[in-house]
């Protein structure tokens with residue numbers, strides 16, 4: 001299979017990680033992949049906070065009820081809607097940042113890394129935790145936190161393709 005499709009199908013949420021640290025060059029590659037994503041009117045209304053500090057990661061684990069994962073790194077994908085100067089483009093910040101997040105997940109898979117997306121926005125309590133831990137200003141909103149590390153669990157590739165959800169020409 002071609003390597004791009006292979007990475008898309010084999011990307012799975014990894015919730016158990018080894019102690020091996022993620023090389024900074026690999027984290028940098030993930031951010032390059034993130035910022036290659038398409039955005040409305042190419043406004044790129046995003047900010048990324050890379051967290052490798054064990055104390056901050058411990059805060060995430062303890063304070064995010066669905067985010068208790070032992071990865072050695074996390075990338076917080078944030079939206080800064082005001083960077084979209086066009087008012088219509090500004091409405092699309094969630095899609096823009098989601099595209100960047102998905103690029104991170106697929107690029108990580110291709111580098112032999114595991115990831116899991118932890119949803120933050122629009123749950124106010126989760127947003128508060130992340131703002132507090134990484135010191136975000138009011139105009140920057142954390143969309144999600146992506147744990148990154150070397151997998152300590154194996155999961156199979158799959159597509160989840162469901163023919164009944166596909167409609168040609170007209171919804172049926």
Ligand SMILES: Cc1cc2nc3c(=O)[nH]c(=O)nc-3n(C[C@H](O)[C@H](O)[C@H](O)COP(=O)(O)O)c2cc1C
Pocket residue numbers: 011012013014015066067116117118119
């Ligand atoms: C918006 C969003 C929020 C998610 N939040 C969490 C989360 O808080 N904790 C978690 O362990 N997984 C979370 N996930 C991962 C999903 O549970 C996972 O993608 C889904 O079960 C499918 O499994 P797969 O990623 O292995 O294909 C989230 C995924 C998305 C897209």
